[in-house]
Amino acid sequence: MHDGTSVDRAGQVAVIFISQRTAQDGEGYAAAAAAMDALAAAQPGYRGVESVRDAEGRGITVSYWATEAEALAWRANPDHAAIRDRGRAHWYENYQVIVTRVERGYGWTLPA
Numbered sequence: 001m002h003d004g005t006s007v008d009r010a011g012q013v014a015v016i017f018i019s020q021r022t023a024q025d026g027e028g029y030a031a032a033a034a035a036m037d038a039l040a041a042a043q044p045g046y047r048g049v050e051s052v053r054d055a056e057g058r059g060i061t062v063s064y065w066a067t068e069a070e071a072l073a074w075r076a077n078p079d080h081a082a083i084r085d086r087g088r089a090h091w092y093e094n095y096q097v098i099v100t101r102v103e104r105g106y107g108w109t110l111p112a
Helices: 026-041 068-076 078-091
Strands: 013-021 046-053 058-065 092-101
Touching: 013 068, 026 046, 026 078, 058 068, 068 078, 068 092, 078 092
Parallel strands: none
Antiparallel strands: 013 058, 013 092, 046 058
């Protein structure tokens, strides 16, 4: 989840993961998601993640990477690949991945 702080992401690679969850194994999914968050954060080039999911199971997760090579290395990580296979078998009806470079960004926060 986004914590409301503004981060300059210009030049970073954004990997956008849009998914539809199944109703299967919510506990297993939650454990795997937490493990993937921790594993991604330990990878070279990791710059952060933001994620949301609605009540119907539609989710969007954006992970940010310093370079495309580091984003590809995350994709090739064997632990990530194993969880991805498990997700296809149990947790997702469908998903798509979009990879793009951030050109610019801005934010706004409600004043206190």
